[in-house]
Amino acid sequence: MQLQRSKWKAFYEGLIEWIIRICGISAVVFVFAIFIFVFWEGKGLLFSGNFSVWELLTSEKWDPTHEPASFGAARIILGTFSVAILAMTIAVPFSLGGAIFISEFCGARLKEILKVVIELLAAIPSVVWGFIGLTVMSIFIRDLGSNTGLSVLNGAIILALMSMPIILSISEDALKAVPDSYREAAIGLGVTRWQMVYRVLLPGAKKGLLAAVLLGMGRVVGETMAVLMATGHALNNPFDTNPPFFHALMEVKTLTATIASEMGEVERGGEHWQVLFLIGVLLFTITFAVNMTAHLVVHGVKRK
Amino acid sequence: MVNDSAKIRVENLKAWYGQREVVHGISFDVHPNEIFGIIGPAQSGKTTLLKTLNRTLEFTSGSRMQGLVEMDGQDVYNIKDVYGYRRRVGMVAPLPVGLPLSIYDNVAFAPRSFGLKDKDTLDELVQKCLEQAALWDEVKDRLDSLGTKLSGGQQQRLTIARALSHQPEVLCLDEFSIAIDPVTTMKIEDVLMELRESMTIILVTNLIQQARRLAKRTMFLLNGDLVEEGDTEKMFSGDAANPKTNEFVSGAFG
Numbered sequence: 230m231q232l233q234r235s236k237w238k239a240f241y242e243g244l245i246e247w248i249i250r251i252c253g254i255s256a257v258v259f260v261f262a263i264f265i266f267v268f269w270e271g272k273g274l275l276f277s278g279n280f281s282v283w284e285l286l287t288s289e290k291w292d293p294t295h296e297p298a299s300f301g302a303a304r305i306i307l308g309t310f311s312v313a314i315l316a317m318t319i320a321v322p323f324s325l326g327g328a329i330f331i332s333e334f335c336g337a338r339l340k341e342i343l344k345v346v347i348e349l350l351a352a353i354p355s356v357v358w359g360f361i362g363l364t365v366m367s368i369f370i371r372d373l374g375s376n377t378g379l380s381v382l383n384g385a386i387i388l389a390l391m392s393m394p395i396i397l398s399i400s401e402d403a404l405k406a407v408p409d410s411y412r413e414a415a416i417g418l419g420v421t422r423w424q425m426v427y428r429v430l431l432p433g434a435k436k437g438l439l440a441a442v443l444l445g446m447g448r449v450v451g452e453t454m455a456v457l458m459a460t461g462h463a464l465n466n467p468f469d470t471n472p473p474f475f476h477a478l479m480e481v482k483t484l485t486a487t488i489a490s491e492m493g494e495v496e497r498g499g500e501h502w503q504v505l506f507l508i509g510v511l512l513f514t515i516t517f518a519v520n521m522t523a524h525l526v527v528h529g530v531k532r533k
Numbered sequence: 534m535v536n537d538s539a540k541i542r543v544e545n546l547k548a549w550y551g552q553r554e555v556v557h558g559i560s561f562d563v564h565p566n567e568i569f570g571i572i573g574p575a576q577s578g579k580t581t582l583l584k585t586l587n588r589t590l591e592f593t594s595g596s597r598m599q600g601l602v603e604m605d606g607q608d609v610y611n612i613k614d615v616y617g618y619r620r621r622v623g624m625v626a627p628l629p630v631g632l633p634l635s636i637y638d639n640v641a642f643a644p645r646s647f648g649l650k651d652k653d654t655l656d657e658l659v660q661k662c663l664e665q666a667a668l669w670d671e672v673k674d675r676l677d678s679l680g681t682k683l684s685g686g687q688q689q690r691l692t693i694a695r696a697l698s699h700q701p702e703v704l705c706l707d708e709f710s711i712a713i714d715p716v717t718t719m720k721i722e723d724v725l726m727e728l729r730e731s732m733t734i735i736l737v738t739n740l741i742q743q744a745r746r747l748a749k750r751t752m753f754l755l756n757g758d759l760v761e762e763g764d765t766e767k768m769f770s771g772d773a774a775n776p777k778t779n780e781f782v783s784g785a786f787g
Binding site: 424429 | 587589592594616617618619620624626630632633634642643646647692695696698699
């Protein structure tokens with residue numbers, strides 16, 4: 230009897246190992262390639278004399294077609310943050326609450342129904358969400374005192390609705406992954422279901438929940454079509470140094486919507502074209518920073 | 534047989550998971566301050582039986598029970614404050630059940646949930662419980678580290694400390710020695726002998742010799758049926774009333 234592996238088998242296994250290795254590395258390669266491509270398109274302007282990163286980040290004057298052009302994206306950045314933060318403020322409590330309800334409190338039948346409905350919600354295309362914001366949501370927001378109804382609030386609600394299915398289903402998976410022995414141990418100690426949830430399940434599922442929120446955040450920051458339609462796309466700064474400090478009913482422009490709406494009308498390779506790519510780099514950096522922060526938070530907690 | 538001095542009295546207890554009946558009408562008494570052993574092979578309904586005693590079975594969806602469980606003469610299924618009742622029955626489950634908390638928080642978990650906030654009282658209680666579980670000396674310098682990082686035997690003693698933290702009248706142990714070495718097992722057995730002074734202990738064990746060492750009376754379950762209940766020594770000396778018991782304790786099956 231031959232106990233050694235045949236050469237062919239050894240080669241075959243080695244091959245599979247390499248294919249898997251390449252699949253793993255390719256993710257990193259793609260991310261870098263995208264970053265470099267986007268950066269490449271914008272680098273001419275970045276290193277030219279009539280542009281400064283400081284101006285891009287702090288100046289409120291966005292007039293890229295004027296002569297001489299102004300590339301101040303501060304209002305656009307603030308617009309993006311205002312919509313994203315408000316959207317997350319709405320989405321996170323609802324999604325986490327929903328996930329806790331579905332995984333811990335609701336009956337099997339209702340659970341099935343809710344999960345199907347939530348998946349359905351996730352399958353709605355973003356342009357349809359934008360349309361709802363434009364035609365339905367705007368009516369209600371007009372009643373709050375906005376002229377058009379298109380505003381930070383409108384965009385944030387639409388984005389919240391869009392990110393909720395993602396946050397909710399991943400959070401629910403994270404809660405489900407907490408071993409039942411934790412639940413039984415806690416219940417056996419005579420605590421209520423709710424005490425079990427916030428003292429044992431939430432700490433136990435912490436990482437998964439954070440991942441869920443981050444993915445939702447990614448969707449919120451990166452979403453284009455729906456925000457373009459729901460926010461009104463006007464260059465405003467929703468923040469204010471005087472009370473009430475924040476105007477939720479103001480129309481704003483976001484980074485993504487700016488790229489989408491202006492890209493079709495610029496001269497290819499021109500300064501305006503290049504600044505739009507630099508905005509792409511900025512978006513990339515924001516997403517990266519958010520992910521990195523979260524990673525450090527989780528890591529820091531783990532080390533303790 | 535009705536025994537008025539019983540700490541726990543169970544009569545004709547049945548339990549189901551869905552349509553499957555796993556405990557078929559069991560009756561027994563547990564006397565105050567005794568160690569009552571429950572032995573039987575896997576799938577004999579031991580864990581389910583324990584869960585009916587502290588009313589955690591109703592937490593499992595699809596489960597159902599029928600019959601009488603009394604503590605100090607009171608029907609426990611008529612008690613409105615189920616959380617308060619569960620605190621009277623400490624439960625030590627087999628590993629791994631370290632909650633994802635620090636050693637200190639594991640033990641302080643239950644008392645805090647009932648509203649005990651005073652730091653000094655908590656410190657004192659945590660120390661007392663860890664001492665009772667013979668774990669204090671090994672962990673007193675690292676109460677902040679994760680309970681799940683402890684070794685198996687230490688974790689098991691941590692679960693005992695945790696069960697003691699709500700000062701139960703009855704302590705149920707479910708196959709605590711399943712994941713730990715013999716030396717630690719002996720250490721915990723010594724702990725149990727001491728705890729017996731202040732509480733009633735129900736010991737479900739997979740080690741038949743452990744029942745012999747600790748329990749004065751033992752019950753033998755098989756496939757959800759009560760085969761025999763009685764004096765441990767008699768049961769183990771080959772003098773059991775039921776031939777099945779003799780076969781099981783002599784290692785013929787199980």
